[in-house]
Amino acid sequence: MSDWKSEALRRIAADPAAIRELFPVVRRRCGAGAAADVRAELLAALPATALAEEVAGLYRYGDPAEKRAVLAALSALPVGDAGLPLVREALRTNDTTLVAAALGPYALARLDPAAYRQAVLKCVFMGIPLAEIGTVRVDGELRGMLRSFADERSAAGRPVPADVVTILAGEA
Amino acid sequence: MRIFDPHVHMSSRTTDDYQAMYDAGVRAVVEPAFWQGQPRTSVGSFVDYFDSLLGWEPFRAAQFGIRHHCTIALNPKEANDPRCADVLEVLPRYLVKDGVVAVGEVGYDSMTPEEDEAFAAQLALAVEFELPVLVHTPHRDKAEGTKRTLDVVRESGIAPELVVVDHLNELTVGMVADSGCWMGFSIYPDTKMDEARMVVLLREHGTARMLVNSAADWGRSDPLKTVKTGRAMLDAGFTADDVDRVLWRNPVEFYGRSGRLELSDVDIDPTAGFQGSSVRRGQG
Numbered sequence: 077m078s079d080w081k082s083e084a085l086r087r088i089a090a091d092p093a094a095i096r097e098l099f100p101v102v103r104r105r106c107g108a109g110a111a112a113d114v115r116a117e118l119l120a121a122l123p124a125t126a127l128a129e130e131v132a133g134l135y136r137y138g139d140p141a142e143k144r145a146v147l148a149a150l151s152a153l154p155v156g157d158a159g160l161p162l163v164r165e166a167l168r169t170n171d172t173t174l175v176a177a178a179l180g181p182y183a184l185a186r187l188d189p190a191a192y193r194q195a196v197l198k199c200v201f202m203g204i205p206l207a208e209i210g211t212v213r214v215d216g217e218l219r220g221m222l223r224s225f226a227d228e229r230s231a232a233g234r235p236v237p238a239d240v241v242t243i244l245a246g247e248a
Numbered sequence: 249m250r251i252f253d254p255h256v257h258m259s260s261r262t263t264d265d266y267q268a269m270y271d272a273g274v275r276a277v278v279e280p281a282f283w284q285g286q287p288r289t290s291v292g293s294f295v296d297y298f299d300s301l302l303g304w305e306p307f308r309a310a311q312f313g314i315r316h317h318c319t320i321a322l323n324p325k326e327a328n329d330p331r332c333a334d335v336l337e338v339l340p341r342y343l344v345k346d347g348v349v350a351v352g353e354v355g356y357d358s359m360t361p362e363e364d365e366a367f368a369a370q371l372a373l374a375v376e377f378e379l380p381v382l383v384h385t386p387h388r389d390k391a392e393g394t395k396r397t398l399d400v401v402r403e404s405g406i407a408p409e410l411v412v413v414d415h416l417n418e419l420t421v422g423m424v425a426d427s428g429c430w431m432g433f434s435i436y437p438d439t440k441m442d443e444a445r446m447v448v449l450l451r452e453h454g455t456a457r458m459l460v461n462s463a464a465d466w467g468r469s470d471p472l473k474t475v476k477t478g479r480a481m482l483d484a485g486f487t488a489d490d491v492d493r494v495l496w497r498n499p500v501e502f503y504g505r506s507g508r509l510e511l512s513d514v515d516i517d518p519t520a521g522f523q524g525s526s527v528r529r530g531q532g
Contacts, residue, residue, distance in 0.1 A: 096341065097340075097344060100341075100344045100345050100346070101344055103346050104346060104507070104508070136295075137295075137338075137341045137342070139302040139303060139345050139346065139347060140302070140303045140306075140307070141346070143303075169304075170304070170307075171303060171304065171307050173307075
């Protein structure tokens with residue numbers, strides 16, 4: 077374990093607010109390759125009493141890499157539904173990396189069905205391969221929405237994404 | 249010609265501008281935090297703006313093969329509005345970000361006591377966060393404003409090689425050259441400085457510590473003024489290496505002192521078309 081990381085984890089356990097200055101500098105301290113994993117560890121070190129407030133603040137003041145790290149960690153953190161406003165905010169953006177990160181296992185488990193269907197459709201619309209999302213739940217209503225999307229694309233003479241073709245081919 | 253525009257407000261520009269900049273050789277930009285034409289009235293407006301400089305704008309730039317960094321600060325004009333001044337308390341959260349390569353734009357607009365206070369406080373933040381500083385000089389009373397700027401910079405104790413004093417002209421370049429600070433020039437269609445005058449200043453003062461920018465924003469301005477200055481330099485007998493120093497190596501050296509410039513995967517071959525696929529997603 078790197079000295080910087082072990083010291084960071086110790087500081088966060090002693091003073092949760094310390095994560096505000098530690099979380100943003102992870103990439104420069106630990107390298108781009110390790111940054112996502114280290115950020116997840118820092119979040120996991122937050123005591124339960126400070127978790128919701130700090131997670132919301134890190135997202136609010138985070139750059140896209142920090143926001144993605146928060147979104148990716150939600151399913152592993154005992155935050156209950158407190159992460160849903162962050163997921164909804166990310167899904168309103170036009171940054172494909174944030175939209176994809178928002179639609180992970182946490183959204184799958186907790187987002188209401190209507191919002192979840194719209195989010196999957198938005199991914200498809202933005203050209204995000206569904207394979208990047210991991211597990212995707214396609215019910216009858218979402219299938220109908222994807223069918224309409226494919227019809228619209230075809231009418232415009234534009235290609236239908238391969239993953240949508242695959243989902244619709246399984247219809248029958 | 250590879251070009252790094254060290255001062256351009258891309259949030260105000262269109263995707264056509266990004267394309268034209270890429271086609272002309274621009275591969276990296278720094279977007280300084282500044283006022284927006286329409287005054288802000290709350291700290292929240294700044295926070296959303298900073299998010300845009302760190303998030304949406306780099307995302308947009310990447311779609312055109314251009315690397316986007318930013319500087320963060322309370323600008324001098326809005327330092328005079330008590331509804332905005334509290335943004336100073338939020339700045340530390342942003343000054344640690346990977347994409348922030350300097351504190352700026354700071355400095356003077358009307359040279360008020362409030363501007364004095366914000367300028368000094370932010371020079372202290374630059375020292376604390378070990379960042380370079382981008383200093384705006386006033387459009388009115390420029391010579392006096394530049395002199396006072398250099399006094400404040402000196403008093404702050406920051407190393408002059410970490411400071412660029414921007415929007416200079418024939419009357420202000422000499423005192424900045426003597427101070428040891430970097431000299432910034434905004435090349436504009438009508439005002440500030442033009443390509444021909446810039447070439448004369450480069451002849452007189454050399455190419456060291458010189459930064460040429462378009463400072464393009466929401467007013468009448470031209471994001472290709474960097475490349476046009478490069479062409480004017482070549483026409484006047486400067487070498488391609490001189491142009492590369494002024495338009496690429498100098499900004500890389502200056503902002504590189506932040507330790508946060510990320511140019512490793514920028515495609516600097518101007519003959520190669522931008523073929524990235526993943527960053528071009530999201531245009532459906």
